[in-house]
Amino acid sequence: MFHIYCPHCAEHREEEEFHPKGQAHIARPMDPEACSDEEWGDYLFFRDNPRGIHHELWVHAVGCRKFFNITRNTVSYEILETYKVGEQPTITAESLSQDKKMTADGVTVADGGLQTEGESDSAVNTSKEAKV
Amino acid sequence: MSNAQQFDTRPVVDNESEIAVESPLAFSRHRSGAPKAKADTRVTVRERAFLGHLVLRGGAIVLDEALREVVGLGLPGEPLGLVQDEGGKRSIQWISPDEWLLIVPGGEEFDIERRLREALGDAHFSISNVGGGQTVLELSGEAAREVLMKSVSYDVHPSHFPVGKGVTTVFAKSTVVLRRPSEERWELVIRRSFADYLYRWILDAGAEYTIGVEG
Structure with missing residues (x-):
């Protein structure tokens, strides 16, 4: 069982109160009419399946019934942070790989096979652009 | 006042007997x-x-103002908060960031809902009677x-x-x-x-x- 921190209730709750709702930060195209079939298909059906850091949408289904985002490691199941919808994650695959480069000066740090090197947070970046 | 239709779920018949519940x-x-x-x-x-249960949704500031005026109780200041009046007859509980549960003695809820609607005017809100x-x-x-x-x-x-x-x-x-x-x-x-x-x-x-x- 996980204890998941709900940013709306401001406390940790049991996992059974929550439901995962898939990838977070999927921005609806600004002008659907102008989308190519491929762009629209990507928006509707295609999701990332990373090994490592993943940003996900969850809902506190038995509780405040609000949606929020979780940054989760898909290998270790570790939940790194939770944040409200509309906010940006402070922990991303890029920020973690940068931390690792700093600590790795002269020391080899095993990365456990995680896709942190060269990984891009394209989904998060896209939603950032969409906001501007 | 909003033009939402209201009806009393427990009307008094002949000014005396209530419909059996x-x-x-x-x-x-x-x-x-x-x-x-x-x-x-x-x-x-x-x-x-047979208590009166009202689910209130909307902005905390306008709801708080209207509730203080009508019920004499403000919204709980914190998430997961529960406030009640001195006798413990009326209570307001935080349910989610824009939702509160108001519980009052049975029979009061219809009048309170009407007065809340009047006090809230054109604000963006919803009140549902969920007592049943x-x-x-x-x-x-x-x-x-x-x-x-x-x-x-x-x-x-x-x-x-x-x-x-x-x-x-x-x-x-x-x-x-x-x-x-x-x-x-x-x-x-x-x-x-x-x-x-x-x-x-x-x-x-x-x-x-x-x-x-x-x-």
């Missing part, structure tokens, strides 16, 4: 029984039926917390669940609003459709403490 537990009591409290009873359950859809069970006695510990995954230790707190959580595979209005009492706001199941669950869970049913 039945608690969601009426049949459960008949079928599963209601054991009386005995000398070694350590937990008692009491249904507080849910009821309140009250657990008291020294073993009340032990019955809860068998039934909810939520931590009900007094250090984590002080008086004046209320949460929506999982209770025996169903959903309840669990709240603690005073040191000795715990309240479960349960859905009508789950009432029979939860009543029988509580009787079963409380059997080892010789549970008694009051009221």
Whole structure:
């Protein structure tokens, strides 16, 4: 069982109160009419399946019934942070790989096979652009 | 005033008799029984039926203002908060960031809803009378917390669940609003459709403490 921190209730709750709702930060195209079939298909059906850091949408289904985002490691199941919808994650695959480069000066740090090197947070970046 | 239609779910007929209403537990009591409290009873359950339940949604600031004017109670300042008036008859509980549950003595809810709508005017809000859809069970006695510990995954230790707190959580595979209005009492706001199941669950869970049913 996980204890998941709900940013709306401001406390940790049991996992059974929550439901995962898939990838977070999927921005609806600004002008659907102008989308190519491929762009629209990507928006509707295609999701990332990373090994490592993943940003996900969850809902506190038995509780405040609000949606929020979780940054989760898909290998270790570790939940790194939770944040409200509309906010940006402070922990991303890029920020973690940068931390690792700093600590790795002269020391080899095993990365456990995680896709942190060269990984891009394209989904998060896209939603950032969409906001501007 | 918004142009939402309202109707009194419990109208007074001939200015005297109300239309007969039945608690969601009426049949459960008949079928599963209601054991009386005995000398070694350590937990008692009491249904507080026919209260007025209103779900309020909208912005905290406008709702708070209107509630202070109409009910004389403000919204709880914190998430998971529960405030009540001095007699404990009226209470407002935080349910989610834009949703609160107002419970008042039965019969007051229609008038309060009308006055709230007047006070809120054109603000963006919604008020739903859910009194027919849910009821309140009250657990008291020294073993009340032990019955809860068998039934909810939520931590009900007094250090984590002080008086004046209320949460929506999982209770025996169903959903309840669990709240603690005073040191000795715990309240479960349960859905009508789950009432029979939860009543029988509580009787079963409380059997080892010789549970008694009051009221």
